[in-house]
Amino acid sequence: MKAPMDRWYVGLVRSLVLVLGLLVAGQVAAVELSKKNIEAALDAAYKKYKGLQEGANADYIPALAKVDSNIYGIALVTTDGKVYSVGDIKSEVSIQSISKVFTAALVMDESGPRSLEENMGVDATGQVFNSIVAIEQYKGAEMNPLVNAGAITATSMVKGEMYGDVWGKIESTYNNFAGRKLPLLQDVYESEAATNQRNQAIAHLMFAYGHIKNDPLRATDIYTRGCSVGVNAKDLAMMAATLANAGTNPVTGKQAMKSENVPELLAVMATAGLYDDSGKWLYKTGLPAKSGVGGGIIAVSPGKFGIAVISPPLDAAGNSVRAQKAIADISEALGGNPYEPAK
Numbered sequence: 303m304k305a306p307m308d309r310w311y312v313g314l315v316r317s318l319v320l321v322l323g324l325l326v327a328g329q330v331a332a333v334e335l336s337k338k339n340i341e342a343a344l345d346a347a348y349k350k351y352k353g354l355q356e357g358a359n360a361d362y363i364p365a366l367a368k369v370d371s372n373i374y375g376i377a378l379v380t381t382d383g384k385v386y387s388v389g390d391i392k393s394e395v396s397i398q399s400i401s402k403v404f405t406a407a408l409v410m411d412e413s414g415p416r417s418l419e420e421n422m423g424v425d426a427t428g429q430v431f432n433s434i435v436a437i438e439q440y441k442g443a444e445m446n447p448l449v450n451a452g453a454i455t456a457t458s459m460v461k462g463e464m465y466g467d468v469w470g471k472i473e474s475t476y477n478n479f480a481g482r483k484l485p486l487l488q489d490v491y492e493s494e495a496a497t498n499q500r501n502q503a504i505a506h507l508m509f510a511y512g513h514i515k516n517d518p519l520r521a522t523d524i525y526t527r528g529c530s531v532g533v534n535a536k537d538l539a540m541m542a543a544t545l546a547n548a549g550t551n552p553v554t555g556k557q558a559m560k561s562e563n564v565p566e567l568l569a570v571m572a573t574a575g576l577y578d579d580s581g582k583w584l585y586k587t588g589l590p591a592k593s594g595v596g597g598g599i600i601a602v603s604p605g606k607f608g609i610a611v612i613s614p615p616l617d618a619a620g621n622s623v624r625a626q627k628a629i630a631d632i633s634e635a636l637g638g639n640p641y642e643p644a645k
């Protein structure tokens with residue numbers, strides 16, 4: 303009488319364990335960031351776009367036109383500090399607009415995330431990154447810290463009496479994100495400083511509308527210096543991975559920004575990281591990202607990894623052609639889209 307009952311019960315438990323096991327395995331497979339999977343995704347994207355000849359180097363800053371267009375490097379750093387790369391990860395290009403993310407992080411930490419929202423706003427402008435029309439539309443409000451007007455304003459908000467105090471804080475913030483002392487590319491700085499009259503005009507407008515409250519030319523110059531910091535693909539991936547890891551560099555273990563401010567910063571990257579193509583990018587990848595006219599793009603898969611690609615030729619919106627394609631492929635292969643339902 304007892305024996306058949308026991309067998310029936312054991313069978314049910316076995317089936318349940320099997321079903322649960324399959325479900326758990328399915329979940330794990332959906333998020334597995336194994337060495338094999340990551341290396342395969344990086345290699346495939348590298349090869350697929352190596353021969354792509356689209357876009358052109360930025361040339362409105364003379365030094366950028368001279369950068370080797372063939373530089374092409376991909377790096378990915380996981381939140382547990384593993385570093386993967388393919389291609390050229392030695393060449394340094396100027397960080398350019400990607401620096402805006404890290405200056406914004408510093409201002410958020412010093413003055414709270416509301417300080418940016420209240421001063422220049424956190425909305426996409428739908429205009430080019432150095433648009434003057436976008437400033438005029440709402441008198442310098444309803445913008446964001448990732449376009450030039452917002453970034454120069456954010457730079458002016460960094461606390462410090464002297465130029466050196468402000469620059470010192472900005473520089474060490476960038477270094478903490480990257481996990482090494484980043485160089486300043488003097489030739490880029492000089493070239494941009496000699497030709498940045500448009501950014502000076504933008505800063506003066508932001509001053510006129512009351513968003514910048516100290517010397518607008520000083521803010522422009524410090525901003526220009528920040529844009530001239532040299533980075534390789536690995537540095538950029540490390541900076542992105544620090545954001546993916548809630549503000550703590552996953553290799554050095556050093557906190558680069560307060561974890562409570564990371565969600566707001568990622569939200570601005572999602573809204574405005576690729577200028578007026580930000581919507582298209584988010585639609586395709588779901589990833590908060592930021593591009594720079596030096597040819598770099600960083601993207602963040604929160605809690606998983608940071609990824610970066612450097613390739614100087616840009617499309618019409620000012621975003622690296624190869625970097626956009628390679629990052630989209632790699633993230634797709636690794637399940638990086640944070641909006642993707644768990645499989």
Ligand code: GLN
Nearest residue numbers: 398399431450529594595
């Ligand atoms: N330094 C550049 C500028 O101010 C940065 C622009 C960019 O990377 N989009 O024009």
